[in-house]
Amino acid sequence: MFYGLFLRGHSAETLRRDIDVPKPVLEKWLNRRRYESGFRDALRRVYQYRKQVLAIFDELVLNEKNRPPYIQ
Numbered sequence: 604m605f606y607g608l609f610l611r612g613h614s615a616e617t618l619r620r621d622i623d624v625p626k627p628v629l630e631k632w633l634n635r636r637r638y639e640s641g642f643r644d645a646l647r648r649v650y651q652y653r654k655q656v657l658a659i660f661d662e663l664v665l666n667e668k669n670r671p672p673y674i675q
Contacts, residue, residue: 605656606663615664622657624650 605618629650633643 605660609660609664609667618660619657622653622660624653 605622609615609618629646632638632646638646
């Protein structure tokens with residue numbers, strides 16, 4: 604989905620900010636006392652998933668920039 608937005612002209616940097624969860628945000632989430640440990644585990648999984656999505660997105664953007672132009 605994010606790569607499709609990139610191909611339609613959305614800024615790669617804006618999309619990176621939308622995908623990423625900054626470490627301070629994760630720490631804030633994990634320090635909430637009202638969250639149960641199971642929910643904290645889910646937050647960690649979400650964090651790891653978002654980092655993987657960001658890595659894939661970055662690789663796709665890099666490949667797109669290095670790809671020769673399409674010739675008809």
